[in-house]
Structure formats: C-alpha cells, structure tokens
Amino acid sequence: MSIRVFAPATVANVACGYDVLGLALGQPGDEVIIKKSDKAGVRITEITGDDGRLPTDPLKNTVGISVIKYLEAIGAKEQGLEITLHKKMPFGSGLGSSAASTVAGVFAANELLGKPLTQENLLPFAMEGERVACGSAHADNVAPALYGGIVLIRSYKPLDVIKLPVPSELYVTVVHPHIEVATKDARQILKSNISFQRAIEQWGNVGGLVAGLYQEDYDLISRSLKDVVVEPVRSILIPGFESVKQAALDNGALGGSISGSGPSIFSLCKGEEIAGQVAEAKRKAFSEIGIHCDVYVSPVNQAGPIVLD
Template sequence: MNDSIKVFAPATVANVACGFDIFGFAVDNPGDELVLRKTDLKGVKINKIEGDEGRLPLDASKNTAGIAIIKFLEAIGAESQGFEMDLKKLMPLGSGLGSSAASSVAGVFAANELLGRPLAQKDLLPFAMEGEFIACGSAHADNVGPSLMGGFTVIRSYDPLDIIQLRTPKELYATIVHPHIEVNTKDARNILKREISLKKTITQMGNVAGLVAGLMLPDYDLISRSLVDVIIEPVRAILIPQFDVVKNAALENGALGCSISGSGPSMFALSKDFDTAQKVGRAMQEGFSKVGIDSDCYVSGINQAGPVVIG
C-alpha cells in the first residue's frame, strides 16, 4: 500500500439558480490538487499551501482539508495515524466555485485512499461538510456533494442526510465566468431575507421540480424555463457589477439559462452544446470587460468522476 498520494478534486456550481442549498454539479476545471503522505507522528500537518496568496491557515484544525481529515480519523478510530499534506489551490478563493469544498473533498478522499478505503466514498461526505462549517459557518453540502460524488446532486434532506445523483444530458455544457472581484460567502448569506412569500415559494418549487424533470427527460426547453431563481438571485445580484448585462449576454448568445454560481461573484450558464457554451463565455466576459473587470472563463461538461487520483 502506498504511503503517498496525489489527488484532484473538482470545483462545483452550487444552487444552480432555483436550488438554493440543494442543487450542485461538478465541473472538469478548475479544482484543487493535494498531496498527502503518511507519517509516523500523530496528527495532521500542512507543509505548504500554494495559490492562496498566504490567506489560508496552515493549522490543520482551522483548514478545510485538515479538519476533514481529522474528523475522518476520529470516526474510524485511527487518531494515531499521522499525515502531512501539500495543497495547491487552482481556483480563486471567494469565487463561488466551491473552493473550500474542493479542499475538504481532496483531503478526506486522499486519506481514505491511503488507508485502504475503510469507508465508501459517499460516506465521506459528513467529514467534508465539517470543512464547509469552519469556512463559512454553515455545513452545507451543495458544493461538497457534487465535488465528492461527481455529477449533478440533489440534497433532499440534511437531517437525515439524503443525497441523490441525477442523470444529466451528455450534450449539456457549463460555462463559468469568474470576474476578478470577491464576494465573501458569509456576507452573501447575511444579506438574504429570512422569510419569503408563499407566492415566491410556489414559483421556486415549480422551477426546482421542472429542472429535475428537464435534466432527466432530457428536455432542454424545460431546463431553460426552470433555470429561474425568484428568491436568492434578486438579492445577491446587487453584489456583482454588470450582473444583468452579463446574464442578458449569455441568454442572447444561446444559453439555456444563466445565474450566480454559489454565493458569487462567478456566474454560470448552461448550454446544449460545446460551441454554444464557448460563445456564451466570450459574451459574458465581454460584459464584464465593458466596465474594466477582467475575468476567467471555464467551459466544461458535467464532471461525473468527482475526485481522482493523479499520482
């Protein structure tokens, strides 16, 4: 059995318009890379973190990858096993792409692999969620779920935890544009209203059901009609300059729908072929560049693999 492993865990799009805290899907890039090694010393040590501009803690108990491994070792009764890790962030922090989730997933997935897979992959989810809790104060699973399991996931319930993977059309592509601004996840949560009207609730429930049906049938027109968020997007959109311009650009260039990725500032669009997804990305970036905001663009199918061993 190996004493060292290198893994990749993918970025994710959470909420997916109408599915606040219950929908998420994984993408091929960006993501996080993590090297984990067994040691003879008890505890988890983080040697270095690259790509974070020195902002992430090296204290494992305060780091999303570190705490996920610590909780995992406690659960399987292996607290005496020591690990050291090198983490490479291949996506910006505070981007709305599940940066903290990818680190959590990479850590616990790597530890489980090195110890001979004592737990099934889906059973690693609660430990990855511990990382989300220390990152933003909420142990939500709409990023860690798809990053760990791959594909498009639905969080049906948190108590008890119940996650479903949905089939997605092979021709469905995601465009993600990350403007070079930052939205703090805690801030994006704090501005949300605590109560919503019955009318908006019913509308949102219809869109949630419609999106699930549209993905499974598959029915692209139904997907398009359902990618509408009447509750969260109208509030969070004010945090993203040019939001309406960028969204309209995506729709005018053939996107099925466009909304905020997670808590933002990244925006995503879904399209029914690769060429359209690329065209949509160029139009979205142009929308940001009109006001001098640089951005990164990623085009990907729905990543069905989740975390993978790369060395």
C-alpha cells in the same frame, strides 16, 4: 507512501435550487498530496497558491479538520499524515473553493488508507470542513465535488443526497469576475422570510429542472433555470450582472444564474460550441465595464475527485 488527488470546483444552487442543488465542473479545482508519516497526527506541511491566506494549523484549516474528523471516525486517530495543499482556483469566487480542497483531502486520505469508507460516506467529514470555512455545514458544494455530476440534497436532517442524471450534451460555462463577495455577506443579505408566491414559483422550477434532467429535455431545463428568490437580492452585489446574464441568453445559453454566493456567473448550455460562445459573450460583457474575468467551459464533471498519481 503518498497520493495526489484533484477535486473539482462546483456550482451550488443551480439557479432555482438554493441550498439543494449543485454540480461539478471539469476545471478549475484543487490538488492535495497526502503522505503517511511515522509521527502521529495530521500536519499541513505546505500550502501553495493561497497568497498566505490559509491557516496551516490543521484545526483551523478546512482540509485539516475534515481529515482529522475522518481519522477519528475510522478509529485511526494516531495515524500520521502530512498534507500538501495546492490551491489552483480562486477564493471567494462562488465556485466552492474550500469544498474542492476539503473533498480532495478526505478522498486522498481514504484512498491512501485503503478505502475503509465508500466515497459517498465521506460526505459528513467534508461538510465539517465547510462548517469551518462558511460557518455552517452546507452540502451544495461538497456533495457535487465528492459525488460528481448534478446532485440534489433533498434533506440535511437527515442528510439525503440524490445523484441526478446528466444529459449528454450539457455543458457548463463559468465566468469569474475579479471582484470579491464574501460568502457570509452574501448570506446575510438574505432575509429569514420569503414571499410564499415566490417560493411556489421556485419549487415549481426545482421540479421542472429535475424532470428536465431525467427527460433530457433541454427546453424544459431552460424554462426551469430561474431563481426568483435569491438572485434578485444577491445580484445587486455583482456589477454588470444583468448585462452578463442577458449576453449569455442572447448567445444561446439555456439559462444560468449566480454560482453559489457569487460573484461567478454560470450558464448551462447545449453543446460545446454554444458553451464557448456564451463564455466569450459573458467575458466581453464584464470587460465592457472594466472587469477582468477567468472563464471555464466544461461538460458537467461526472467523476468528482480523481487520483492523479
């Protein structure tokens, strides 16, 4: 008895919402296959697509850890599970690679065992996986990967996640330049204090973006997609950032910023046609400085993880 699950890549922060906003993409994402086993405990039997970089020791692997925590919570520590992980998205891309794997794993385990927990209640276990991957239990990738759509993490203590509405014509384009920025470096570059004035601008924009989503007001969404706190610091780690961002705006993007801790750059767009043009413009801008990119275009993924077979 086995199950195969896909969980999507995600864009954390969404410009103004550092640590509190995230959204799910249609592609890329990871696949996890989980099989019941007579031998007690969680084993990772195979990992593909990782170039040998991920540990197969379940206690050191984000998927392993989160499935183990999940089994403990439902009182099924002795359940035997064999996990296969197919990495189908890049590492260190700022697209929530570890979150996609972790959410796929926990969701698959819960489905396989007859859904003892609701999908929403799987979040704490997926966050444990993030703690292994990033050093802290952030939710801005795992929450949208698990819930789908656009989510607001209003609070971490206690955890309070709100699913926001997704305007019908909203598309996301992501370009992933082939350079690497480690999440830990991207976090360390940030200071522990920020300008009060910039913080006020930021929470004005968070309020504006949330209002824009409820009102399906693309202009308001566009005006609110600004990050005056983190982007000015982190963008120096991404060669060509300003010209790529400008190319997106010049081609009709509503706005955008660094995806998570980068180096991927996302844009929100109204409609598929503009999204395609924006993606191509960003690819071209990176290409002009000799950087090759992967490009992804999709509506916001409302489903989150899905059972493939």
